[in-house]
Amino acid sequence: MTDASLVVTDLRVEFSGFVAVDGVSFDAHPGEVRFLIGPNGAGKTTCIDAVTGLVKGTGSARLGEKELLGRQVHRIVRLGVGRTFQTASVFDELTVLQNLDIAAGRHRSPLSLLRTRRGVDPSIEQALEETGLTGELTTPAGILSHGQKQWLEIAMLLVQDAKVLLLDEPVAGMSHDERTATGELLQRIAAKRIVLVVEHDMDFMRRYATRVTVLHQGRVLSQGTVAEVQADPRVQEVYLGTADAMTEA
Numbered sequence: 001m002t003d004a005s006l007v008v009t010d011l012r013v014e015f016s017g018f019v020a021v022d023g024v025s026f027d028a029h030p031g032e033v034r035f036l037i038g039p040n041g042a043g044k045t046t047c048i049d050a051v052t053g054l055v056k057g058t059g060s061a062r063l064g065e066k067e068l069l070g071r072q073v074h075r076i077v078r079l080g081v082g083r084t085f086q087t088a089s090v091f092d093e094l095t096v097l098q099n100l101d102i103a104a105g106r107h108r109s110p111l112s113l114l115r116t117r118r119g120v121d122p123s124i125e126q127a128l129e130e131t132g133l134t135g136e137l138t139t140p141a142g143i144l145s146h147g148q149k150q151w152l153e154i155a156m157l158l159v160q161d162a163k164v165l166l167l168d169e170p171v172a173g174m175s176h177d178e179r180t181a182t183g184e185l186l187q188r189i190a191a192k193r194i195v196l197v198v199e200h201d202m203d204f205m206r207r208y209a210t211r212v213t214v215l216h217q218g219r220v221l222s223q224g225t226v227a228e229v230q231a232d233p234r235v236q237e238v239y240l241g242t243a244d245a246m247t248e249a
């Protein structure tokens with residue numbers, strides 16, 4: 001639950017002389033599903049890495065009044081900034097509930113594990129409901145579908161009460177139905193949080209984005225609503241190989 005916005009200004013990230021992100025500025029507000037798109041190597045993940053403290057960046061990334069750049073990763077997490085990675089990072093051999101317990105920082109004794117239902121925290125219950133995983137409480141994460149694993153990761157951020165969710169290609173490898181369910185989930189959770197999605201899937205972006213920033217070679221190429229970005233000739237040029245993907249209804 002947040003009123004604060006994420007405001008990234010003039011972000012620059014350099015890897016041994018190679019400028020991966022160069023003067024990138026964008027903002028994201030609660031209530032919108034914000035997308036960051038661009039071709040391979042455009043710098044999307046690096047932007048998220050910089051905001052979450054995994055790589056060093058210059059410029060500014062503010063959450064409300066708080067500057068994130070320069071802080072350590074765990075301090076950024078404590079400010080309420082959560083992220084997912086392209087590959088789901090859940091504990092496969094643990095159940096959904098155990099994964100959520102760990103995310104909530106809760107230790108569950110073997111006995112209470114047997115009495116799972118009774119011992120579920122309200123925050124976990126709510127995250128399970130929001131992500132549609134209520135029926136999977138005792139399922140080992142390893143046998144969840146690909147989509148469910150991504151939802152579990154999102155649920156883990158929800159139990160941590162993340163104010164900002166930075167999601168790296170959340171629908172990659174998902175079925176059509178899973179994509180739809182994920183888009184609706186993102187709309188629900190964005191009502192009270194900041195949701196920023198890095199994505200390749202143009203159809204998904206078109207269906208669920210409120211505003212979009214297009215990166216190309218480390219710089220902002222275009223920014224605006226889906227309609228504005230799709231109509232931008234520079235975007236169509238960059239996506240020439242996938243121009244149909246940009247313009248299809």
Ligand SMILES: Nc1ncnc2c1ncn2[C@@H]1O[C@H](COP(=O)(O)OP(=O)(O)OP(=O)(O)O)[C@@H](O)[C@H]1O
Nearest residue numbers: 015018020038039040041042043044045046047200
């Ligand atoms: N740790 C690193 N060291 C050196 N170069 C890196 C590092 N991380 C990323 N890069 C380079 O920075 C550029 C941007 O990479 P990044 O992963 O941010 O792009 P992306 O837009 O997320 O691409 P993709 O859609 O393929 O994930 C690429 O040229 C990449 O090779």
